[in-house]
Amino acid sequence: xxxxxxxxxxxxxxxxxxxxxxxxxxxxxxxxxxxxxxxxxxxxxxxxxxxxxxxxxxxxxxxxxxxxxxxxxxxxxxxxxx
Numbered sequence: 212x213x214x215x216x217x218x219x220x221x222x223x224x225x226x227x228x229x230x231x232x233x234x235x236x237x238x239x240x241x242x243x244x245x246x247x248x249x250x251x252x253x254x255x256x257x258x259x260x261x262x263x264x265x266x267x268x269x270x271x272x273x274x275x276x277x278x279x280x281x282x283x284x285x286x287x288x289x290x291x292x293x
Contacts (some may be wrong), residue, residue: 228276235264 213229220227234240234254239264244250256260275281 226281228278228281230269230272232264232269232272233258235269237266263293 213227217227234244244254251263258264
């Protein structure tokens with residue numbers, strides 16, 4: 212949906228951004244994957260940066276996209292994995 216909106220609103224100078232993080236280390240996450248669990252290490256190794264995301268990672272992305280600094284006029288419609 213974000214991709215469609217981005218293409219439809221771009222001619223009007225409106226940019227669309229979407230933050231869709233992978234696993235984020237929160238209390239709820241650790242209810243499913245406990246600290247020290249072998250699954251935690253296995254999951255971290257499967258992520259390109261080698262670690263589980265942190266809430267601060269998501270917050271920085273949202274802060275950037277909601278700031279005037281993000282008005283860079285994208286050259287493509289795609290995705291970035293945090």
